Every structure is written in structure tokens, then in C-alpha cells.
Amino acid sequence: METVIETRALTKRFGDRAAVDGVDLVVPAGVAFGFLGPNGAGKTTMIRTLLGLTKASSGEVSLLGLPQPAKRREALARVGAIVEEPRFHPHLTGRENLRIVAAARDVAADGRIDESLARVGLAQRADDRVKTYSLGMRQRLGIARCLLADPQLLILDEPMNGLDPAGILEMRHLIRAFVEEGRTVFLSSHLLDEVEKTCDQVAIVDRGRVILQGGVRDIAATGDPTVLIDVDDTEAARRILTAEARITAVEQEGTELRIRLSDGIGAADVNRALVQAGVAVSRLEPARATLEEKFLEVTSRLEGNE
Amino acid sequence: MRLVAAEVLKIRRRRGLMIWSLLLTIGAVLVTQIIIIALHAANPDHYGAAGGRANLEGYTALLALLGSVAAIVIGATAGTQDVSNGVFRDLVVTGRPRSTLFSVRVPGALLIFLPMLAIGFVLAIGVTYGFAGDRPTPSTSYVWHSIAYAVSLTVVNLIIAIGLASFMSSRIVVGVLIAWNTIIAHLLLGIDVIGRVRKLIDIAAAEHFSPAINDNNQISMSDTTALLVLVGWAVVFFVAGRWWTQRRDA
DSSP states (O other): OOEEEEEEEEEEEETTEEEEEEEEEEEETTSEEEEEOOTTSSHHHHHHHHTTSSOOSEEEEEETTEEETTTHHHHHTTEEEEOSSOOOOTTSBHHHHHHHHHHHSOTHHHHTHHHHHHHTTOGGGTTSBGGGOOHHHHHHHHHHHHHTTOOSEEEEESTTTTOOHHHHHHHHHHHHHHHHTTOEEEEEESOHHHHHHHOSEEEEEETTEEEEEEEHHHHHHOSSOEEEEEESOHHHHHHHHHHOTTEEEEEEETTEEEEEEOTTOOHHHHHHHHHHTTOOEEEEEEOOOOHHHHHHHHHHHHHHHO | OHHHHHHHHHHHTOHHHHHHHHIIIIIHHHHHHHHHHHHHHHOTTTSOOSOSHHHHHHHHHHHHHHHHHHHHHHHHHHHHHHHHTTOHHHHHTTTOOHHHHHHTHHHHHHHHHHHHHHHHHHHHHHHHHHTOTTSOOOOHHHHHHHHHHHHHHHHHHHHHHHHHHHHHTSTHHHHHHHHIIIIIHHHHHTOGGGGGGGGGSHHHHHHTTOHHHHTTOSSOOOHHHHHHHHHHHHHHHHHHHHHHHHHSOO
């Protein structure tokens, strides 16, 4: 498996506090990778450390297979990044701002300015000063700035922040289009829903540590299977199901029961047990585990351990 | 060269900065000349011609003083604008060495400032000879020394401003350097007890090249010493700015 980002025991300390705490991260090529965590989890510090904007306290980083910081220039030549909110010289136009960054890249970057502006839908406003741009336009200009490198890897820090629903949808399409072109997109976010909709793989981070890492669907599907049932007699059903040792949890949400099953019992067994006890089952549906549930589960587990 | 052109673009598009810098260099000389020419035309017995050696002294002093203010403002802007606009990190993630990102600020700022100073001198010299009337005109050597004085003082101030502003990440250096040039350095030069240490003051070294000041200058030094002092000031602040630019979090 080709990897574009690999870290080993990466740590960044500010005094006694570890903002990034021994992170082992592997980001495969050609995917949208979500770096998911609550605010203050260390996502931006991790990105800044990956890009060499701040020095790591310890650990190893490799970008596009090149060790950092030894091969920094070679690696960053094919990396585009937005760190925190995209910032620009407000007195310059969008096109001029891209010219500034293109000058720091290889000569071919100058030739990509128009193409990048068109790609993000800013060709018409390219000659307006950036101080007249909305936040959504600045996000898009930030993406255009990344594209100047014709990047193999895009690192986007909270790219959906401040965008309206249409902007979020547009950004999601853009990210998926980059992945379809064979690029890798590493994006940090605290928006679970967006990561689930946009990303193929995810790492859940909290307090500087990576708690879980893997495919979005794999992570969401881990843990005990859950089924949702509607019955004619909720109280009787609760009594019957609670008595069954292989059912680990029974929760009532309105008229619906949400039950969590352990190994050795399936939805059909639940149905049989209820029907045999005279409870009519009108609905029995496996619940689709969401990343959000998994996220809350692992982060709340951490809080419980404190 | 592309990075230098980018630096020029960033400064050139700052309308306010450009207008003030033009006023402080070309504008100041032009306005002074217009006033002197008008006064001379209105009352030639009372007001002398706008040209001649004595007026070149005045124009040079004006360009050295107000030109230094313009150089300091341009230098401080060049030294801080990437960081203050939050763009520095975007330049760093291109992989370009931070030392390069810092170093190009100097030629970028000079390419903005020096043409202004040059036009200011063209106006000064043009009027010095063209409107001399019966006043004595300066020798070529005198003119070159006047230019050397103003250029050395302003260029060193510009480099100091870039280095110090990059080091401090603040435009407060504008006030500090103007205070140094107009008050503090002159106070120090006036303290005899300090003795030969005063040679190390940048203004004393620059004044060594001024034919008008050097005649009565108490702090005498050789050309080499003056040059070394000026280069020393520029190098110290350049290195400090580059060091911090390499070291700081982006």
C-alpha cells in the first residue's frame, strides 16, 4: 500500500502539555482521509507539525514517502495545504495572491493560475481585491492556491468551516473530484457528518492522541450490532429482552426499542423470542451505525476513564 | 527573480504606502523647489535662486531625512506583511527555505524605494544646475558625495527596518527607527564623553560621506571605517531578521 503520510510516535509539546501525543498515523494514497476530532483535540497542531510549520518535539514524519524535514522541499513541492482559515494579502486581487505563491513554487505554477481559478469557480472575480471576497470565496481561493502545486496530496484544515450548505456541498464535490483524479485529500474536521459523507478513511483524534483509525464504514460498523424494533406492548418486550443475557442493552426511544446484541444472538432470535411470548412485532430493522455514534462512544469512553 | 517580483508587487499595490513614500521623497523635493522658485520669482532681491550648491545641501538633507522615513516605512512593511496577513505559512508550505523568503524582501523593497530616491535626486540636481542663477554650482565630486550620503543612510535604514520588523513581527519599529534617526542618535552624537564609540553610530558613518556635514563633523573617520560601520549595522539587523524568520512558528 502506497502511503502519503506516515508518522511514528509524533509528539508536539507546548511546555508540559502534549498537543500531539505519540501519534502513529498512516494515510494511504488516493483516498479522502478525515482527521476527526473535537475542537482543541490537536488537529491543527498535527497539520502544522506535518508541514514543518512548527517543529515536532519528537517522532518521525514522512510525506509522500520522503522523510521530514530532511526532504522537506521535495515533498512540499507536491503538497497543497490550507492551514486554519485561508489567509491572503487583502489589498491584492485573487489572481495576484496566487502569483505571489506561484513565485515560490516551480515555474510551471505560473501557468496553473488561470486553470486553478476556473476550477474553483473564481475566474470572474479573479481581478477583484480579496478584501471584497466572502469566506466561501476565500476557501475556494485557498483551494486554488493549493492546486498551483498540482498536488499529489492536499491537506485541508477544517475546509467546511463557515460555509453555507451550498458551499459545503460544493466543497464535498471538489474533494471527491480530487480523489477521483488520483490525489489524496487529508482533511481535518469536527463535523462528523461531513467526514462521513466525504471521506473514505478516518482517524478519530482526541487530546492529541489517535483513538481509532480505519475505513469510515468499518469504524462505524465496529462494536455490537444494534436493531430497532416496534412492538404492540413495549413494557412486555422490555421485560423479555432484558432477561436475555446475550442482549447487552435495551433502550427505549419513544415507542421504539433500540437493542444491542452480543455474539450468538441475531435479529431473528429476538423476533422469535418476542413472538413466542405473545408480543406482536411490527418493525425490526438493523440500525445503521454512524460515525457520530462511534465518535461519541470513543470520546465519552475517554472522559469516563479520567 | 520571481520571488523578488512578488515582493515588489506586494508593496507596489499598497496605495497609501506608495503615495506617502512618493510624497516624502519626490514630493518633498518638488514642493520645496516650487516654493523657492516662486519666492525667488516674486522677490529676487530677498530670495536667492533655487539652484546652486547651498540648495543641493538642503535637498540632500531633505532626501536623507524624509527618504529615511519612507525607507523605514517601506522596510517595516516588507518585513511584516507576510506574517501580519497570515500568508507566511502559505509561503513556507511551498517548501521554499525561510531564509530565501526573508532575503528577497531586501531587493523587493529596494526596487520600490531606490527609484523614488533617484527621481528625487534627478529633480534636486536638475534644479541645482538649471536654476543656479548667480550662485556657485557644486563639483561632480560634491554631487556624488551627496548622493552617497543619502543613499547609504536610507538604504541602511531600509535594511534595518526589514530586519528589525521581521525580528519583532511588529511595525512598532517604524516609530523606534524614526525616533533613533531624528532624536536618539543625534543626542548620542552630542555626548562628548562617549568619545570614539560614536563612530559606531550609523548616522555618524553616513554623515562621513556628506560633503556638507563632513566639513564640520566632530566625529571624523576614514572611508573604510564609515563603510564598515554602515555595512555592520545592515548585516546585524539582516541576520537577526533572517534568524528569527527561520526559527519562528509559521
